[in-house]
Amino acid sequence: MVYFVGAGPGAVDLITVRGAELLKKADVIIYAGSLVNPELLSYAKKECVIYNSATMTLEEVINVMEESDKNNKMVVRLHTGDMSIYGAVREQSDILKSKNIPFESVPGVSSFLGAAASLNAEYTLPAVSQTVILTRMAGRTPVPEKEDIKLLASHNASMVIFLSSSMLGKLADELTAGGYSKDTPCAIVYKATWEDELKVVTTIENLEKAGRENNISKTALVLAGDFLGDIYDRSKLYDGTFSHEFRKGTNG
Numbered sequence: 001m002v003y004f005v006g007a008g009p010g011a012v013d014l015i016t017v018r019g020a021e022l023l024k025k026a027d028v029i030i031y032a033g034s035l036v037n038p039e040l041l042s043y044a045k046k047e048c049v050i051y052n053s054a055t056m057t058l059e060e061v062i063n064v065m066e067e068s069d070k071n072n073k074m075v076v077r078l079h080t081g082d083m084s085i086y087g088a089v090r091e092q093s094d095i096l097k098s099k100n101i102p103f104e105s106v107p108g109v110s111s112f113l114g115a116a117a118s119l120n121a122e123y124t125l126p127a128v129s130q131t132v133i134l135t136r137m138a139g140r141t142p143v144p145e146k147e148d149i150k151l152l153a154s155h156n157a158s159m160v161i162f163l164s165s166s167m168l169g170k171l172a173d174e175l176t177a178g179g180y181s182k183d184t185p186c187a188i189v190y191k192a193t194w195e196d197e198l199k200v201v202t203t204i205e206n207l208e209k210a211g212r213e214n215n216i217s218k219t220a221l222v223l224a225g226d227f228l229g230d231i232y233d234r235s236k237l238y239d240g241t242f243s244h245e246f247r248k249g250t251n252g
């Protein structure tokens, strides 16, 4: 059996209980060494065999899974954050399926949630935005044209931009070209929830400068939108005059 497990954004205690239990039981762990906190490996039992996938190809990863499965060994494939976001997990599970190797996925706390928590921010503020866009700038992996940052920015929704902290100038240009004003608040969160986390709140206009001054060019998220500002409506859910399924409001 192969378990795809989300390791969480960084802090060791932000893996799920289920994920930690599987790490304790695993005979083999293949972890994404570039971003998974190696302290998580201390959950592993003594005889567990550990591989760092940072230096492996897809075929090599699959070979380890296949050999382990043949020998009735339980494998945990440990992905950073949650594997459903830029996790390259589908290509693995499809091959496992074709080889009749059973697998299951256990979610993790994605870094975009870790970053919001670090800022005590809410992406979905009433009267500001009710939508979160998770995206990236095109790099060596292309992004479909229709998902150009400019087009996505035209919604003025809450945006989280992954894998783009080495292109902050270009990112800021795209965000403003798409319709965000230059003074829209944005944040760079480097290594959210790790001990050396760094967070900078700035404006789109000053995004590149903020990145440069803080030496951030990787392992960071950019959050952009008025949800980082101070103007919003309070929720209806907790409004005393508003009735709903569980509570009668003062206005009936």
Ligand code: SAH
Binding pocket: 009, 010, 035, 079, 080, 081, 082, 083, 084, 085, 086, 087, 109, 110, 111, 112, 114, 115, 161, 162, 163, 164, 189, 190, 191, 192, 193, 194, 218, 219, 220, 221
């Ligand atoms: N599956 C992961 C994302 C993997 S892509 C998740 O759910 O978070 C790798 C990119 O994610 C990095 O380049 C960076 O943009 C972001 N990232 C991952 N962990 C991060 C963290 N702790 N803090 C900030 N950004 C992080």
